Amino acid sequence: xxxxxxxxxxxxxxxxxxxxxxxxxxxxxxxxxxxxxxxxxxxxxxxxxxxxxxxxxxxxxxxxxxxxxxxxxxxxxxxxxxxxxxxxxxxxxxxxxxxxxxxxxxxxxxxxxxxxxxxxxxxxxxxxxxxxxxxxxxxxxxxxxxxxxxxxxxxxxxxxxxxxxxxxxxxxxxxxxxxxxxxxxxxxxxxxxxxxxxxxxxxxxxxxxxxxxxxxxxxxxxxxxxxxxxxxxxxxxxxxxxxxxxxxxxxxxxxxxxxxxxxxxxxxxxxxxxxxxxxxxxxxxxxxxxxxxxxxxxxxxxxxxxxxxxxxxxxxxxxxxxxxxxxxxxxxxxxxxxxxxxxxxxxxx
Numbered sequence: 001x002x003x004x005x006x007x008x009x010x011x012x013x014x015x016x017x018x019x020x021x022x023x024x025x026x027x028x029x030x031x032x033x034x035x036x037x038x039x040x041x042x043x044x045x046x047x048x049x050x051x052x053x054x055x056x057x058x059x060x061x062x063x064x065x066x067x068x069x070x071x072x073x074x075x076x077x078x079x080x081x082x083x084x085x086x087x088x089x090x091x092x093x094x095x096x097x098x099x100x101x102x103x104x105x106x107x108x109x110x111x112x113x114x115x116x117x118x119x120x121x122x123x124x125x126x127x128x129x130x131x132x133x134x135x136x137x138x139x140x141x142x143x144x145x146x147x148x149x150x151x152x153x154x155x156x157x158x159x160x161x162x163x164x165x166x167x168x169x170x171x172x173x174x175x176x177x178x179x180x181x182x183x184x185x186x187x188x189x190x191x192x193x194x195x196x197x198x199x200x201x202x203x204x205x206x207x208x209x210x211x212x213x214x215x216x217x218x219x220x221x222x223x224x225x226x227x228x229x230x231x232x233x234x235x236x237x238x239x240x241x242x243x244x245x246x247x248x249x250x251x252x253x254x255x256x257x258x259x260x261x262x263x264x265x266x267x268x269x270x271x272x273x274x275x276x277x278x279x280x281x282x283x284x285x286x287x288x289x290x291x292x293x294x295x296x297x298x299x300x301x302x303x304x305x306x307x308x309x310x311x312x313x314x315x316x317x318x319x320x321x322x323x324x325x326x327x328x329x330x331x332x333x334x335x336x337x338x339x340x341x342x343x344x345x346x347x348x349x
Contacts, residue, residue: 001304002037002311003343005336006074006196006227009041009052012245012262012319015326020051022327024058025065027316030333032066034340037311038102039066040074045115049249049262056089063097072102074192074227074313075174079109080119083134087141087161094142094169095162101169104192105138107131107180132183135173139187139218142168171218181205181212188216190223195307196315202226206307225311228303229288231318232296232335242331243290244268245319250284251277264322265331288317297342314339 007027011020028039041058044050052058055073063071076086086103094101107128109116140147146160173184176194178201184191191209195202206224213222229246233239245268252259255277263271273281289299300312318331 001301001343002225003035003300003340004038004040004225004311004313005031005036006040006042006313006315007052008044008050008315009058010246010262010319010329011049011051013264013267013322015261017051019326021058021061023329023332024051025062026328027332027336028062028066028069028071030336032069034336035344036069036336036340038070038072038313040072040102040104040313042074043077043080043106045080045119046112048260056086056093059093059101060096063093063100068100070100070102070170071097072169072172073104075104075106075172077106077109078131078134079107079116079128083137084141084159084161087138090169091142091162091165094167095165098167102172103138103169104172104174105135106174132187135171135183135187135189139171142171175205177201178205178208181209185209185212185222186214188214188219190219192225192227192313194227196227196229196313202307224307225309225313226303226307227313227315228300229317230296230300230314230335230339231288231290231316231331232293232338233318233331234292234338236290236292236295239290239292239296239318241265241269242318243288244281246317247281247284247288248273248277251280254280262319265319266322268319289314293338293342297339297346300339 007024009020009024031039041052041055043055045053055076059071090101090103141161144165146158149157149159151157172190172192173180174192181191193202193205210222231239231243233242242265245263248268248271249262251273289296304312316332316335318335320331324330
């Protein structure tokens, strides 16, 4: 079974953006060395706790400092970008590191209405209702032949994302609804349901995708995996302590409380949450995988079996102790090390 990583490039107390990026780079190297299949970064805007604002830029940095792991977006939020710009960015990334780039595309804006309005002001954003057409446009523009645009004069104009592509990134559709599953199936694209934050509906979405899948020149059979929030430590109690800052953060988000940077383990332990937030945290414990290595690995296997997949993408949700170096994420690195070791032991056996 394959393991992969989803990274939001979290920013914790006292960290700068530079520290958070350095920590992400260190984590990507751990994943690369430990044999993880792919490393994806998300797109979120104007959040104090998230430095992953521009996937294409971060992917370029990560790909240049890793050796074999696939690097990609989980995902590029297409309503924020012109399709040609996305195609150009990922064509260049693929040219620089052939065979290692994934382009995951999402339909949500990944931001609040104010940020969306600012992006619209620049004229760079696209109509969300045109999402299926823009996905098809990107795929066409990435190819060596490019696209033919018919001008109002009636003349034809050739358009390419790059002058002479010799390979193209893998294009994935991401989503948390039946809509994205249906679209991925109709276009013959690989698909990922965002189970790590929207677990409800995953079974239905994957059943729709598999049952309605139409083979394409890109893919001849359905291809999918699942995502999960995972924290692994030598003991279950330590794993819970490392996970608590992120659980509290998500509870604040769900209750519309103002967000700051991610708390340290010590800060989270000293924090009192509201009753509603405590209920959210308690309910999240059932969907997160927070445990010692043997039990955590078993739950990952069970998740893969439940959804009939051979790959799980983990979002390592461990925070840090106050004394840890600011340019590392030791708890997140530990999660990847311990989980990979358990699966390596399976392979050896």
